[in-house]
Amino acid sequence: MKDIKHFLRQNSLRPTKQRVIIANYLFDGVNKHVTAETLSNELLKMKAGISLATIYNTLHDFYEKGLLKKLMINSERIYFDTNTEHHHHFYSKKDQKLIDINADMKVSGLPKPPKNKKINKIEVLVHLDN
Amino acid sequence: MKDIKHFLRQNSLRPTKQRVIIANYLFDGVNKHVTAETLSNELLKMKAGISLATIYNTLHDFYEKGLLKKLMINSERIYFDTNTEHHHHFYSKKDQKLIDINADMKVSGLPKPPKNKKINKIEVLVHLDN
DNA sequence: CAATACATTAGAATCATTCTAAACTGATAT
DNA sequence: ATATCAGTTTAGAATGATTCTAATGTATTG
Numbered sequence: 290m291k292d293i294k295h296f297l298r299q300n301s302l303r304p305t306k307q308r309v310i311i312a313n314y315l316f317d318g319v320n321k322h323v324t325a326e327t328l329s330n331e332l333l334k335m336k337a338g339i340s341l342a343t344i345y346n347t348l349h350d351f352y353e354k355g356l357l358k359k360l361m362i363n364s365e366r367i368y369f370d371t372n373t374e375h376h377h378h379f380y381s382k383k384d385q386k387l388i389d390i391n392a393d394m395k396v397s398g399l400p401k402p403p404k405n406k407k408i409n410k411i412e413v414l415v416h417l418d419n
Numbered sequence: 420m421k422d423i424k425h426f427l428r429q430n431s432l433r434p435t436k437q438r439v440i441i442a443n444y445l446f447d448g449v450n451k452h453v454t455a456e457t458l459s460n461e462l463l464k465m466k467a468g469i470s471l472a473t474i475y476n477t478l479h480d481f482y483e484k485g486l487l488k489k490l491m492i493n494s495e496r497i498y499f500d501t502n503t504e505h506h507h508h509f510y511s512k513k514d515q516k517l518i519d520i521n522a523d524m525k526v527s528g529l530p531k532p533p534k535n536k537k538i539n540k541i542e543v544l545v546h547l548d549n
Numbered sequence: 550c551a552a553t554a555c556a557t558t559a560g561a562a563t564c565a566t567t568c569t570a571a572a573c574t575g576a577t578a579t
Numbered sequence: 580a581t582a583t584c585a586g587t588t589t590a591g592a593a594t595g596a597t598t599c600t601a602a603t604g605t606a607t608t609g
Contacts, residue, residue, distance in 0.1 A: 340558050367494045394528040396543055400520060402509060409546040413526055418539040470589050
């Protein structure tokens with residue numbers, strides 16, 4: 290991501306100091322899974338001094354613009370994924386860690402959806418033991 | 420479920436008045452997806468007068484004994500499933516409703532799990548549009 | 550560079566869930 | 580039966596992630 294300001298403007302987001310810092314961290318080319326908390330910790334490390342409220346606002350803004358995916362893994366916190374392509378995950382509860390599955394997986398034997406309902410997307414979560 | 424008291428005892432749970440009422444509702448032969456809130460509403464309807472704390476405790480106790488499955492669908496609340504067999508779900512966000520998929524589905528193209536990790540179980544969630 | 554629409558922030562509010570500690574009850578032994 | 584006691588229930592407080600509020604700050608536009 291060379292020009293973050295341009296990137297933010299393209300997505301109808303004012304490139305404020307805080308958004309630039311957060312976008313630079315999130316969209317550095319390495320896919321990430323973050324929660325408000327883990328992101329806050331990273332930003333603290335780089336002494337960015339961004340308030341929690343702004344972190345929540347920004348994650349939400351990025352999500353609204355389709356720059357992040359929301360993952361429902363456990364009910365304790367919300368995970369955001371910088372990989373917005375359709376993909377699946379390994380999940381280690383023990384490590385509280387998600388790992389992308391980029392392979393092209395197929396699900397067979399799926400029954401018809403209920404009347405008047407259409408399938409939107411299929412999500413596979415592979416739980417790891419240890 | 421004919422003898423709920425016996426059933427509870429078999430699972431090392433004292434058959435208290437509250438647990439009997441809740442177990443009777445949950446294990447009546449029809450699989451259910453409940454949250455503390457929806458269960459509380461049902462119990463209110465039948466004027467059971469069971470406190471929220473007990474509802475949480477009981478769901479937890481039943482879960483600990485393997486009588487319920489926990490589902491992580493969204494981060495707003497915890498869902499419990501009376502169907503403890505391995506199975507998958509349709510989910511309609513709009514209706515906030517889960518539907519069991521009992522068909523025997525297969526997932527192909529799964530990559531190897533990360534080093535030193537074993538696959539525990541595979542969960543497929545089919546999101547519905549409308 | 551002034552005006553203004555949008556952003557940031559600290560701290561309060563919210564809401565599902567968990568905790569606390571006092572009152573209660575099912576099981577067991579007498 | 581009844582006393583005992585470990586296990587339960589409960590109201591209400593506490594917690595913790597997230598959202599809201601409303602005051603202050605800042606990017607954009609003309």
